[in-house]
Amino acid sequence: MAAGIGLGRAAPGLGDTLAEVTVAGVSLPIALGLLVMMFPVLAKVRYDRLGTVTRDRRLLVPSLLLNWVAGPTLMFALAWLFLPDLPAYRTGLIVVGLARCIAMVIIWNDLACGHREAAAVLVALNSVFQVAAFSLLGWFYLSVLPGWLGLGQTGLDIPVGTVTRSVLVFLGIPLVAGYLTRRVGERARGRAWYEAVLVPRVGPFALYGLLFTVVVLFALQGRAITSHPLDVARVALPLLAYFALMWTGSMALGRAVGLDHARATTLAFTAAGNNFELAIAVCVATFGASSGQALAGVVGPLIEVPALIGLVHVALRARRWFAAPAVPVPQEEPARA
Numbered sequence: 172m173a174a175g176i177g178l179g180r181a182a183p184g185l186g187d188t189l190a191e192v193t194v195a196g197v198s199l200p201i202a203l204g205l206l207v208m209m210f211p212v213l214a215k216v217r218y219d220r221l222g223t224v225t226r227d228r229r230l231l232v233p234s235l236l237l238n239w240v241a242g243p244t245l246m247f248a249l250a251w252l253f254l255p256d257l258p259a260y261r262t263g264l265i266v267v268g269l270a271r272c273i274a275m276v277i278i279w280n281d282l283a284c285g286h287r288e289a290a291a292v293l294v295a296l297n298s299v300f301q302v303a304a305f306s307l308l309g310w311f312y313l314s315v316l317p318g319w320l321g322l323g324q325t326g327l328d329i330p331v332g333t334v335t336r337s338v339l340v341f342l343g344i345p346l347v348a349g350y351l352t353r354r355v356g357e358r359a360r361g362r363a364w365y366e367a368v369l370v371p372r373v374g375p376f377a378l379y380g381l382l383f384t385v386v387v388l389f390a391l392q393g394r395a396i397t398s399h400p401l402d403v404a405r406v407a408l409p410l411l412a413y414f415a416l417m418w419t420g421s422m423a424l425g426r427a428v429g430l431d432h433a434r435a436t437t438l439a440f441t442a443a444g445n446n447f448e449l450a451i452a453v454c455v456a457t458f459g460a461s462s463g464q465a466l467a468g469v470v471g472p473l474i475e476v477p478a479l480i481g482l483v484h485v486a487l488r489a490r491r492w493f494a495a496p497a498v499p500v501p502q503e504e505p506a507r508a
Contacts, residue, residue, distance in 0.1 A: 172476065175386040179393015179438050184488050193379045200387045201448065203409075205274050211373045212277045213349025218290045224292040230438060237421050237442035238271045239300055239308070245416060247312050248373050251322065251411035262313060262325050262408050263454050263467025268413070269298045269308050272444030272451070274341045276375055278442065279479045283486035285436035293441045295346070298338040301446070305334045308452075332486045337449040349409040385476060392469040399466060406467050415464030418443035422489065432493035444479060447471040 178185055192199040209386040221274040224230065246268025254261040273294050280290040352373075356365040389396070396403055425435025458464040459501040 172385055172389050172473070175389025175391075176393040176396060177204060178386070180388040180397060182390075183497050185390055193211040201384055201391070203343055204380050204384030204387055205448070206348075206380070208377050208384060209274060209277050209341075209345035210348050210352075210380075211282045211300050211370075211375075211377040212287070212292065213345050214352045214373060215281075215370055216349060216353070217348055218288075218291075218353060220288045221292055224286075224289045227289075227434075229430060230289060230293075230425075230434055231296070231423075232443060233424055233428060234296065235436055236425070237298070237417070237438070238297055239304065240429055241420070241443060242417060243268045243308055243312055246409075247316065249412055253409040253412075257463065258323055258325070258404075259458070259463025260402065260467045261368065262458075262461075263450075263464035264311050264406065264409060266309065266453055266464065267410075267445050267447065267450040267471045269305060269312065270450040271301055272441060272446050273298045273301065273338060274446065274448060275381075275475075275479075276440050278381055279440045279483060280437050281377070282480075283436050283440065283483040284433060284490075285440060286433040286487070288367065289356065289434050289437040290441065293345070293437060294342060297441065298342050302338055302450070304481060305449075308354055311500035329341055337446070337452060341446075341448055385472075388472055395466055395469060395472060401464065402463075403470050404472070405468040407474050410471065411478065413477040414443050414475065414482070418479075418485075422486070426493060432490045435493065436489075439486065440479070440482075443482070445471060445475065470500065 174435040178306060243265075247265055250261045250268070252263040253279055254264065279288060281287065301408060317324045343460040352369075353365065356369050362366075418439045421439040430438065450471060451465065454462065454468040
């Protein structure tokens with residue numbers, strides 16, 4: 172983050188240069204970094220085990236409620252509570268709350284020893300709902316709900332194509348690549364070779380992709396962030412509250428409904444993270460690159476990256492609050508018994 176902001180300040184034209192080539196409304200270097208980051212983790216997923224996750228209602232139902240009811244509502248409330256006098260930043264925050272995470276959450280979950288197969292299913296579920304409901308929820312939280320409460324209303328025209336492209340680029344490509352890599356690798360050399368040899372070789376690229384993405388992202392927005400420090404601080408407060416409340420509440424809910432640590436961790440990170448790539452793209456396309464809405468979208472990852480890295484450590488320490496996985500007891504043979 173510091174390196175990226177420093178680059179953005181030291182080379183004022185760097186951000187414009189990086190932003191000239193875009194995909195789905197996002198800088199191509201960021202898109203490439205995200206793809207490199209997500210591919211190794213998705214290549215580790217055992218796709219033949221996804222059926223057990225899709226049948227787990229204790230995981231799927233809370234995830235849907237947290238992502239598409241609790242998350243947007245909490246961000247709406249925090250945006251109005253902390254930014255009643257800054258409508259542009261408030262709108263940007265609400266858009267961030269509507270964009271549920273489908274990219275970086277994969278690596279946060281992996282670092283926190285979450286359930287990989289569950290993360291793949293929940294991220295795919297989020298992507299489907301994002302295409303179907305993002306525009307509708309934007310209209311509801313920016314126009315309908317404020318009208319009911321007697322608050323200021325904002326119009327937001329979000330083309331479905333923008334959302335669809337974001338999902339296809341940031342989830343579809345690495346998901347297909349990871350699936351095909353496992354299928355071809357296991358057929359050619361077997362699962363033992365695939366997981367003992369190939370996975371360790373490609374695994375480190377996830378962290379390389381993460382670091383590259385963070386540097387490029389903050390290089391793109393370094394001047395905007397350092398030129399408005401007070402505005403960044405104002406936007407950062409509700410974001411910090413959001414990540415803390417969403418993650419802690421989701422982790423507690425997972426424990427309450429009987430999920431093990433790995434699945435509760437996945438539930439918490441998929442609920443707390445946001446798709447900042449989509450939020451920035453929507454704000455830039457609708458309000459302009461220099462708008463307050465776009466700046467609020469940029470501040471999202473500025474706070475999300477360190478906050479969720481910190482929560483990775485909290486998740487690892489929280490294992491003691493969950494029951495240990497049951498270990499099957501070997502049964503004696505009938506003749507011995």
